[in-house]
Amino acid sequence: MENKKVSEVEIIKDKSRYLRGTLVESLHNEITGAVAADDTQLIKFHGSYQQTDRDLDSERKRQKLEPLYSFMIRVRVPGGICTPQQWLNMSDLADKYGNGGLKLTTRQAFQLHGILKRDLQKTIQGFNEVLLDSIAGCGDVNRNVMMNPNPYQTKAHEEVYEHAKQISAHLTPKTSAYWEIWLENQAADTSEPVSPDSEEGKMVAKANDLLTRKVAEDKEPIYGKHYLPRKFKIALAIPPYNDVDIFANDIGLAAIVEDGVLRGYNVAIGGGFGMTFGMPDTYPRLADMIGFCDKDQVVDVCEKVMTLQRDWGNRENRKFSRLKYTIDRVGLDVFKAEVENRLGYKLQPLKPYKFESNGDAYGWSENHNGNWNLTLFVEGGRVKDTPQYKLKTALHKVAMLGTGDFRLTGNQNVMICNIPTSKKGKVQDILSQYGVMRETYKHTALRLSSMACVALNTCSLAFAEAERYLPRLIDKLDAIVRMNGLDNKEIVMRMTGCPNGCGRPYLGEIGLIGRSVGRYNLYLGAAHNGQRLNKLYKEMLNEEEIIAELKPIIEDYAKNRQQGEHFGDFTIRKNYIKPTTHGLNFHD
Numbered sequence: 001m002e003n004k005k006v007s008e009v010e011i012i013k014d015k016s017r018y019l020r021g022t023l024v025e026s027l028h029n030e031i032t033g034a035v036a037a038d039d040t041q042l043i044k045f046h047g048s049y050q051q052t053d054r055d056l057d058s059e060r061k062r063q064k065l066e067p068l069y070s071f072m073i074r075v076r077v078p079g080g081i082c083t084p085q086q087w088l089n090m091s092d093l094a095d096k097y098g099n100g101g102l103k104l105t106t107r108q109a110f111q112l113h114g115i116l117k118r119d120l121q122k123t124i125q126g127f128n129e130v131l132l133d134s135i136a137g138c139g140d141v142n143r144n145v146m147m148n149p150n151p152y153q154t155k156a157h158e159e160v161y162e163h164a165k166q167i168s169a170h171l172t173p174k175t176s177a178y179w180e181i182w183l184e185n186q187a188a189d190t191s192e193p194v195s196p197d198s199e200e201g202k203m204v205a206k207a208n209d210l211l212t213r214k215v216a217e218d219k220e221p222i223y224g225k226h227y228l229p230r231k232f233k234i235a236l237a238i239p240p241y242n243d244v245d246i247f248a249n250d251i252g253l254a255a256i257v258e259d260g261v262l263r264g265y266n267v268a269i270g271g272g273f274g275m276t277f278g279m280p281d282t283y284p285r286l287a288d289m290i291g292f293c294d295k296d297q298v299v300d301v302c303e304k305v306m307t308l309q310r311d312w313g314n315r316e317n318r319k320f321s322r323l324k325y326t327i328d329r330v331g332l333d334v335f336k337a338e339v340e341n342r343l344g345y346k347l348q349p350l351k352p353y354k355f356e357s358n359g360d361a362y363g364w365s366e367n368h369n370g371n372w373n374l375t376l377f378v379e380g381g382r383v384k385d386t387p388q389y390k391l392k393t394a395l396h397k398v399a400m401l402g403t404g405d406f407r408l409t410g411n412q413n414v415m416i417c418n419i420p421t422s423k424k425g426k427v428q429d430i431l432s433q434y435g436v437m438r439e440t441y442k443h444t445a446l447r448l449s450s451m452a453c454v455a456l457n458t459c460s461l462a463f464a465e466a467e468r469y470l471p472r473l474i475d476k477l478d479a480i481v482r483m484n485g486l487d488n489k490e491i492v493m494r495m496t497g498c499p500n501g502c503g504r505p506y507l508g509e510i511g512l513i514g515r516s517v518g519r520y521n522l523y524l525g526a527a528h529n530g531q532r533l534n535k536l537y538k539e540m541l542n543e544e545e546i547i548a549e550l551k552p553i554i555e556d557y558a559k560n561r562q563q564g565e566h567f568g569d570f571t572i573r574k575n576y577i578k579p580t581t582h583g584l585n586f587h588d
Contacts, residue, residue, distance in 0.1 A: 004315075005316055006315045006316055007315060007316060007317065007318050007321075009041050009140070009318065010226060010229075010315050012038045012041050012042065013041075013042075013140070013225070013226050013227055014225065014226060015038075016038075016042055017177075017218075018175040018176075018177050018218045018219075018220065018225070019042055019045045019046065019173070019175050019177040019178070020042075020177045020180070020181065021036075021038055021039050021042040022036050022038070022039055023035065023039050023042060023043060023046075023177075023181050024181055026039045026117075027117065027120065027121065027181075032066060032069070033066065033068070033069035033070070033116065033117050034050060034066070034067075034069045034117070035050060035117065043071075044138035044139040045135070045136065045138065045139030045140070045141060045173070045227070046124075046134060046135055046137075046138075046139075046177075046178055046181070046182065047073055047074045047075065047076070047124075047133070047134025047135060047136070047137030047138055047139075048071045048072060048073045048074070048115075048120065048134065048137075048138070049071065049072045049074075049138060050069060050070075050071055051069070051070055051071065051072055051113075051458045051459070051460065052067035052068055052069055052070070052458075052460070053067075053068045053070070053457055053458065054456055054457045054458070054460075054462075055456075055457040056068050069116075069117065070113070070114045070115055070116055070117075070458075071115045071116070071117065071120055072111055072112065072113050072115070072458065073111065073112045073115055073120070073123060073124065073134050073137070074105065074109050074110070074111050074134055074137030074138055074144075075090065075109055075110040075111070075112070075127055075132050075133070075134050075137060076109055076132070076133060076134060076135070076136065076137050076143075076144045076168070077108055077109050077110060077132070077144065077408055078144060078145050078164050078165050078168040078169075079108065079145065079146070079147045079149070079161045079164040079165065080108030080109075080146065080147070080149045080407050080408040080409060080410070081149070081161065081405055081406075081407050082132070082405065082406050082407075082408070083130070083405055083406070084398075084399040084400075084401070084402050084403065084404070084405065084406065085130055085399075085402075086127075086130045086131070086132055086406075087395070087396075087399045087406045088396065088399045088400065089126065089127060089129065089130045089132075090102055090110050090112070090127060090132070091383075091392060091395070091396050091399070092126075093112060093123055093126045093127060094112055096126075097112070097115050097116075097119040097122065097123045097126075098112040098113055098114045098115055098123075099113050099114035100384060100385070100392075101113070101382055101383060101384035101392065102382075102383040102384070102392070103381055103382060103383075103454065104378055104381035104382075104383060104408045104409075104412045104413070104414060105144075105381060105408075105412065106381070106410060106411070106412055106451065106453070106502060106503055106504060107143060107144045107146055107233070107410070108144060108146050108147075108149065108244070108407075108408040108409065108410055109137060109144045109408065110132075110408070111454075113454075113458060120182070121182055121184070124182040124183070125182065125183060128182075128183060133178070135172065135173060135178040136171075136172055136173055138231070139227070139231065140227045140228040140229065140230055140231060140232075141171075141172075141173055141223065141227055141228060141231070141232065142167075142168075142171040142172075142228075142232045142233070142234060142306060143231055143232065143233050143234075144168070145164045145165075145167050145168040145171075145234050145235070145236070146164070146233075146234070146235035146236065146244040146249075146410055147160055147161060147164040147235065147236040147237065147244060148160070148236070148237050148238050148241055148243060148244060149243070149407040149408065149409045149410070149415055149417075150365075150373055150407065150415065150417060154257070154260060154368050155260065155368065156238065156255065156257045156260060156261065156262040157238060159262045159295070160236055160238060160255050160262060163236065163295065163298055163299070164236050166299050167234060167236075167298070167299055167302050170222075170299050170302075170303065171222065171234075171302065171303065171306065173220060173223060173227070174218075174219065174220055174221065174222075174223075175218050175220060176218055177218070222303060222306075222307060223310065224310065226315070227310075228306070228309065228310050228313065229309070229310070229313035229314055229315045229318075229321035229322075230313065230318060230321035230322050231322075232250045232251075232306055232309065232323070233248075233249040233250050233251075233271075233272075234249055234250065234251045234252075234253070234302060235248075235249045235251075235252055235253070235410075236252075236253040236255060236265070237252070237253070237254055237255065237355070238254075238255040238257060239254055239255070239353040239354055239355050239356075240354055240355055240356040240357070241355070241356070241357065242355040242356075242357065242358045242529055242530045242531075243357070243358055243359060243360055243409060243410050243411060244358075244410040245358050245410060245504055245507055245530045246268060246271075246287070246530075247268060247271050247286040247287045247530055247531060248271045248272070248273055248286070248287075248501075248504050248506075248507060248530070249268075249271045249272075249287060250269065250270070250271060250272060250287070250305075250306075250309070250322070250323045250324075251267065251268070251269055251287070251302055251305055251306070252267075252268035252269075252271060252287045253265040253266070253267060253268070253298065254266040254268070254353050254355075256292065256351040256353060262295055263294070263295065263351070264292055264293050264294040264295045264297070264298070264348075264351075265292065265293055265295065265298050265301075266289055266291070266292050266350050266351055266353060267289070267290055267291055267292065267293055267301055267305075267347065268287035268288060268289045268290070269287055269288060269290055269305055269323065269327065269335070269336075270285060270286075270287045270288050270323055270324045270327040270328075270332070271285060271286050271287035271324065272284070272285055272322040272323065272324040272501075273285075273500070273501025273502075273504060273505075273506055274322065274499070274500045274501050275499045275500075275501070276319060276499065277499055277515070279319070280587045281320075282319055282320070283583045283584065283586045283587060284501060284506040284533055284583055284586060285324040285328070285533075285582070285583030285584075285586075286531070286532075286533060286582075286583065288327075288332055289350055290332070290336045290339075290347060291336070291346075291347025291348055291349065291350060292347060292348040292349060292350050292351050293347055293348065294348075297343075297345075300343060301339075301343065301347075304339050304342045304343050305323075305339055307342070308335065308338055308339055308342065309323045309326055312326050312330065312335075312338075313326050314326065314329075324583065328583075328584065355529040355530065355531060356528075356529055357490070357528055357529055358411075358492065358507065358528070358529055358530035359411060359448075359449050359490055359492065360375050360409050360411050360413050360448075361375060362375045362376070362377060362413075362440050362441075362448060363375060363440070363441070364424075367417075367418065369418075370421070371404070371417075371418045371419055371420055371421070372418075372419040372420075372421065372424050373415055373416070373417040373418070373419070374415065374416045374417075374419065374427065374431075375409070375413060375414075375415045375440075376413060376414050376415070376416070376431070376436060376440050377413055377439065377440045377443060377447075377448055378391070378412055378413050378414055379447070379450075379471055380412065380451075380452050380467040380468075380470070380471070381412030381413075381451075381467075382467065383395060383414070389434075389435060389439060390434050391434070391436060391439075393434065394430060394431055394433070394434035394436045395414070395436075397430050397434075398416060398427055398430050398431065401423060401426060401427065401430075403419055403420065403423045403427075404416055404417055404418040404419040404420075404423070405417050405418055411451055412451055444474075444478050444481050444482065444486075444487050444488075445486075445487065445488050445489055445490045445491070446474060446477060446478065446481050446486070446489075446490075446491050446493060447471075447474050447478065448490070449490045449491060449492045449493060450470060450474060450492075450493045450494065450495075451493075451494045451495075451503050451504070451508075452466040452467040452469075452470040452494070452495045452496070452503055453466045453467065453495075453496045453497060453502040453503035454466070454467050454497075454502075455467055455468070455496065455497025455498070455514065456468065456497060459497060459498075461497075461498045461500055462497030462498050462514065463497055463498050463514045463515055463516050463517070464497045464498075464514025464515065464516060464517055464518065464519065464520060465497060465514070465517070465518075466495045466496050466497040466503065466514065469495070470493075470495045470512075473495075473512075473543060473546070474493070476543075476547055477547065477550065477554075480547075480550070480551050480554050480555075481554065484554060484555055484557075484558035484559075485558060486554065486557070486558055489567075490528070490566075491509050491510060491566075491567040492507070492508050492509045492510070492526065492528060492567075492568070493508055493509065493510040493511075493512075494507065494508030494510075494511050494512070495508075495511075495512040495513075495514075495520070496512075496513050496514065497514040498513070498514055499513050505523065506523065506526065506533045506534055506586075507526045507527075507530050507533065507534070508523065508526055508534060509524070509525070509526050509528060509534070509566065509567045509568035509571075510522070510523075510524065510550065510567070511523035511524070511526065511534045512546065515539070515540055516540075518542055518543070519540045519541065519542055520540075520541055520546065521536055521538070521539050521540070521541070522536075522537045522538045522539075522541055522546060522549060522550075523535060523536055523537060524537045524553075524568070524571045524576055524577045525537075525568050525571050525572050525576075525577040525578075525579060525580065526568045527566070527568055527569070528566035528567070528568055528569070532568070532579060532580060532581075533580040533583065533586055534568065534577075534580065535577050535578060535579070535580045535586065535588075536587070537549070537576065537577055553571065553576060556570075556574065557570050557571075560574070
């Protein structure tokens, strides 16, 4: 490794002893609230980012204090599904060690913010007690595997969910460093007999598996010593719903269901959204479909695509280390041929499919099994209590009922699913008491279709506000929308504080990306179903200019749209913007 020209992060991984580094020493260093410089990279693999409160940085510097360091922990939830007990546990940990709120991410995971270094171990041990973990929540590995959040809709959904869990488990790093550092080698208490099928039994089995893994010599049979060149993302969707934006992922899997039976998956590869302002050779890219695989081949296909990126990806410059750049460098046909060579068989021709939307359907719906689902709007994915709106308390009380399950959507919302008819009224009463039902139904479709990343004040990469600002901007756009009779017309709007794409802004029919405090680039023309990128319309706009640009286009849309025409398609048909046909012409 020392003789090769590689990035600094590659050298850190090489010396890390399978992600250990000096994390233990960093955790016990009471002089600072931070971890050592190299450990800031390694702790990502364990699901955490070191952050500062940027609102306070200047004042603390003036007082000659170090920045107010804290940590974000990202907790994996494969497929976005958790039990009521897991929800309660995460809610309690946010109160005990975090800033009191839960962040629901755009990848169906939990984030806890404001964790001090001294509380990191206790927090991780806390969610480990209910079979949740944060390993591979961040870092150069496969991240949380996404899927349509309603597997009870049909029996096929349940099977797709099982595949999501299998992919997640297969591609999870095998190092024992996570268990060793955060769980302190503690074995499960087996003094009392427990049923292996119970939740407690599953926890014991998981602990024993970790113990066995610890005793064995560490190795990474899939990743190898240096893991991947950059992060890797996988999502599964069941047409016609693309609410997890599969084409934004390194691997996107479109489930093919025929006569209610899951046959397999159309496989797309090469999606990814990070780019850098001023570097036109960086760009967002949607994944390309390369073929169909049978359902019993899907884990194998994911492994082979990922390990080929492991071997062929750029480890010299991290700006070009994602799979999308590897594919565009070597060619899609060459990459596909090598995947098939490693598989030992060819992918089959694509099966017909059609996506219609990438948003969430709010309100009540009935399952195929006679139970009920409820989808609720969570603005910015932030589950918290305010004096005016106690969303966190309401959901906590619903979870206390111990019925159904909780599902995090790819649009930062929450579903309460599989509710028996006998409990539906009680759930409705609790949510109505706290105004949650009213909060979902009172909004325009524009707000319900919006999404924002965290951005300021905690993200070190953010140039501008996003989550804290977007609701106020939509307040003003709502007046225009309502005036033009578009209250119930979905227009996908997304805002991020930087161009790295965490909130998938390049799939917003209206996309706003922060350039500096109070200034945003405006993008138009994405497809409503997540199958076409948007394109830059105007640069460096302040709020007044954003509204001035959007107002006449929204008015034109209200008057002159065709039957069933979505806003992104309209802006292209009326020549406001040219269509982006591939990431390579995103900047044209």
